[in-house]
Amino acid sequence: MKILVHDFAGHPFTAELSRSLAARGHNVTHVWFSGDTGPKGRLSLLDDDAETLSFLPLGAKIDYSKTNFVKRRRGDIAYGREVAEVIARTRPDIVLSGNTPTEAQEPIVAACRKAAVPFIYWCQDFYSIAASRLLEAKLPVAGHLIGAYYRFLERRQMRRSARVLHITDSFRAQTDAWGIPATQVEVIPNWGALDEIPLTPRDTPWARAQGLSDQARFVYSGTLAMKHNPAFLSGLAAELAAGEQLVLVSNGVGVDHLQQESAQKDLKALKILPLQPIADLPSILGAGDVLLAVIEREAGIYSVPSKILSYLCAGRPIVLAAPADNLAAQILTQTGAGKVVEPEDIAGFIKAALSYRDDPEGAANAGAAGRAYAEAHFQMDRVCDRFETLFDAARKG
Structure with missing residues (x-):
């Protein structure tokens, strides 16, 4: 398969997943936001990496801020559009996207729908709910409205996904409440490198x-x-x-x-x-x-x-x-x-x-x-088996 793995944060375990999938013969492009300042995995090619693996940092020119809401929102949207352009240009067989702010995820989902590429929403947490609570505490009236908009977007993104991938069974309660069909939801716990x-x-x-x-x-x-x-x-x-x-x-x-x-x-x-x-x-x-x-x-x-x-x-x-x-x-x-x-x-x-x-x-x-x-x-062979099964199911609909 031609796989695009998108991890906004650039975590170590997701980079390991991309390496392991490429080692199995898949053509894997690993994308992340270069402006994120959190801990990062090994996001460049190593001597023993498969030739079918590539790393693609995006968003280098985006003026991003985690403390300024307006600047952060503008950056999320701009970054999501950059990922969408990569999807439109490369036409992968499947896209897996996680750790992604709601408004950055929106153009990614839209690009997959336009290109008829199965999209998997990798739910590491419910970003819209966390953002809603923070905004409502800071801006009681406007924050409530913005939070409701974010929850609407995230729910719609999940409904438009070929599969929603949770990291824990406890997340199912929220997707059940949002009306996401249980047959559309899978669970693969995260792992350490x-x-x-x-x-x-x-x-x-x-x-x-x-x-x-x-x-x-x-x-x-x-x-x-x-x-x-x-x-x-x-x-x-x-x-x-x-x-x-x-x-x-x-x-x-x-x-x-x-x-x-x-x-x-x-x-x-x-x-x-x-x-x-x-x-x-x-x-x-x-x-x-x-x-x-x-x-x-x-x-x-x-x-x-x-x-x-x-x-x-x-x-x-x-x-x-x-x-x-x-x-x-x-x-x-x-x-x-x-x-x-x-x-x-x-x-x-x-x-x-x-x-x-x-x-x-x-x-x-x-x-x-x-x-x-x-x-x-945390054995990668077992992890990769589960992801390949997930990808096959998502492509079959």
Whole structure:
């Protein structure tokens, strides 16, 4: 097949999917927004990549802002049109598109309909619902109207898709409520880049290069956005003993908040670093004694923190603040790979993190359980089998 994989954010696991599909003989074009500042996968050709794989960054000239609504909306629309032009020009056999703002997705769906290309809506979260809640909080009247428009668009996009692909069964409730036929909906959980995140000793080259302490290290790696409450991290940093560190490798509005709070409260244990090259990710995660993640309650209903999947590969204990019914929370609870607290329980989060520091055997057991889960569920051959089956079904209608 001639496949266009579009991932607005450029995540590591989607790049791995494109590589694996190309290795099976498919002609794969992997597209992402070059202006997105979040963590990125290996988005350029490697020596052992298949000749049928290509990477295509778009949107380099777009003046984009995540904090200015007007500029962000204009950028989303312009970017979606660039992807639509690629679809019209290349005429793929199928398009898979995820992690995409609602107004960027709209011209992509329209281009597929015009070219009679089956479109798969890869629902990583319900973007319109998250945006609606944020807008309604900031602009009570106008925000409600804009949110309703976004929900209308996303629902219509799903109805016009050959298939809707969820990452968790819990998302089905929303598509059921929107009247999306159950026969049109499939579920393939996300995965971590297992082959790219091997187990490492604690004393990693990256840890030495950063001058990290030999004492307890707590690591948060990935975006710290509005749906990630930074108070959990500053609260933990304030409780750490001398020499212990909370290492934040991140970007986003939450980082700006923590930098200000760290200066005001003199949080000596908090070490803030920018996002690092993807090649350093195994060393970053391996350097941690405990890996941390946070997602707020409302966001946790419609979003599964993908960083947890990378954490599982690293074989380190995990502490997560999230709703108990969130898929990531369920994985940690059921496997024993980590501890989960409610999204408002800062004290419980701190207690859980420090309990792993004080129980090395329990921490090692949790890390081993996480790695075992990753090895059992993140094998790319199985993942590719499921996507090929999905593509075949979508093309048959």
